[in-house]
Amino acid sequence: MTISRNIKLLHIDDLYLDPLNPRLGRSETGANLRQSKILNLMKGWTLDELATSFTESGFWPQEALIVVHEELYGQDHWVVVEGNRRLAALKNLYMAAQGEAAEPKWSELAEGLGPSDPLFTEIPTIEISDRKDVESFLGFRHVTGIKEWKPAEKAQFIARLIEERGMSYEDVRRKIGSKTPTVRQNYISYRLLLQMEGEEEIALEEVEKKFSVLFLSLRTQGVRKYLDIDIQAEPDRARRPVPKHHLDNLRNFALWLFGDKRRLPVVRESRQVDDFGKILESKKAVEYLERSERPNFDVAWQLAGGDEPEIVRLVEEAADNISFSLSRAHRYNKSKKLKAAVERLATDFAQLLTIFPDSRAIICDGDVE
Template sequence: MADKIPGAGRKRPQLNIPLNQLLVDNENPRLAEQYMGKEEEEILSVLYEQFDLEEIAFSMVSNGYFDEEPIVVVPINLPAEFDETQYQDVNDLQNYLEQLTQESNLQFRVLEGNRRTATAKLLTDAKLRAKIGVTEDFPAIDNPIVTEDLKQIPAIVYLNEEDVSPYLGIRHISGNLRWEAFAKAVYLAKLIEKESSSKNISLNESIQSVRKIIPDRTDSIKKQYTAYKILKELRSNYNFNVKQIRNRFSLVTEITNKPDLRQYLNIENYNKIDLSNDVINDDNSDKFVQVFTWVFGNGNDIEPLFKDSRLIGKRLGPILADETATEHLIKHGNIEEAYERSGGEEKFFNKQLYEAQRKIENSLTIAYKFKGKQDSIKQANDLLEAVNALNENLK
């Protein structure tokens, strides 16, 4: 018999759930990690502050909630005696859940549609708005029909969070509503580690398994998980402030994807890396902290040197491939000066001579304008002395 597939049945129970029985997801991959597991009110505050709820609010105060866009939820306090196998017909299951929702305090965690749910809660609860400091320019409902409409939200009900994973993966990992890089990595890491733990398989085997759930290339999943693992190790083992990396998370993959940088950091390519061990260890931790500080800053008093991501490949790679250039960057923090030395000292020296010669030749074209000028004559004599000294040192 073939294994059950996530989309089997083609229909899930769909309910109109009272707004006060919906809880926004405190494990949402798009949340910063310091907010994971926090109470509802704090999560709502974060969603308001960071996720542009105003645009949804303007639509809701004018139109109410469009039933054509149900949220996706899982019940979190089903009765202990509930037995899914008793409901082979989805309509029977829907009727049971509907009755339970009306007669008890059955609550649901929102897995898809958190911004919409949060917006509806803010629009219909003045006390909540005051508590989390919603400003007066946030849209307000002036039509009681809208208020009534938002008191219940249409929702598709999944009984298990695991069954939702393929849908969220298609929608936000490889679909047209993709999450930002950090949220994708958090979500994939959660899936990979849960799959590894529940099936007692290695992380590499788990990645292959998740690949069947998430229609994305295996190497892409492994790259994102490795980048997330590096971030966790920097924070947990080396007290590195990773907060400033969140919005530039894709650069972590770029850093570990460049051969020169990998060699400097002493890590393997993705297809060889052993995820059962730490990527960062006592031998390479100083270099990791150094490179990540150059690229991201330290989140406190050190600004990133490589604010332009294009410079990571064009400048940082060649610099780290050359010992002299690397030492110069460590000592002086000057990218261009270090890059000039990245071909070796002799190449740098000859380049400096060429630049000096070119500038003198350019000066010759206008030298007649300053004939007899004592300041110019003095500078020319000083230059001549420097050239003679250089010539003597080269003999």
């Protein structure tokens, strides 16, 4: 591992945005991605906030860009592997300082700056000899650290370490400071996303937008069983998580969890994901989902018996309230309001006993008439 301990000052023209940056999105990253396209993809990254900081306070050496000298577009260049957002903000300012701003706000931000300003000609950088040298830092900072990437970006980074570097789950865990089950679930989730890509009926853009929901769903036994996914699979067996004989289930799963252009998802909120897993454990609920053109989550949940804990809680709460009131009800035996409430309670209780005849027989000493 070779990481320079010295700050190297470079001109902005010598610095290149990283086309392999996971934050650009899985479908966009690639060695041939042009710099102008990268800059365009980064428009929504609140670059103007960074630019304001730079124009007011300068570029602090402790925020130095981490760069590697490697081949890009057929020539060797300084490529920024950490600090792309900072470089993008500087590049927008630099274009504005040369009168080439794409948006008026950049002209305003660059007011008073010229192309020869030290902000552009003396950018602090730290050189590394190879991308591998900084993988631990990137993993800790953006996967488990304080400047986290989005869920899909994290999973893509983990998959790159496994597939391009030949690392095991344990290797990755040590590299980025995570936990082995989390690394494994990220990798299998990412491979599941790639497997969905080959299914025309799946609205992949919806899956990518809600990758965290996909990740969470694999925690549930119901999802893993319905898709026949081995969550303990090693990388070589996890490349295609869902076997061929379960691909129909995969298409159903994607539709119910993410919807498509015509239909909304059955699972509307991430907090329903665990309950969705329980639904998939119920044969009756799955049959309902599969035969219905517009299935309803609540109906499926009831068919799966998912509301039983809530019903138990309500009856237990009612029993607790009755026990409490028994100690004082005798004081108000002349109250018409209390009498009406007791009669309502008795009617409801009688109905409950018809649902549970064994309990009725016990309470009535065997006389069920």
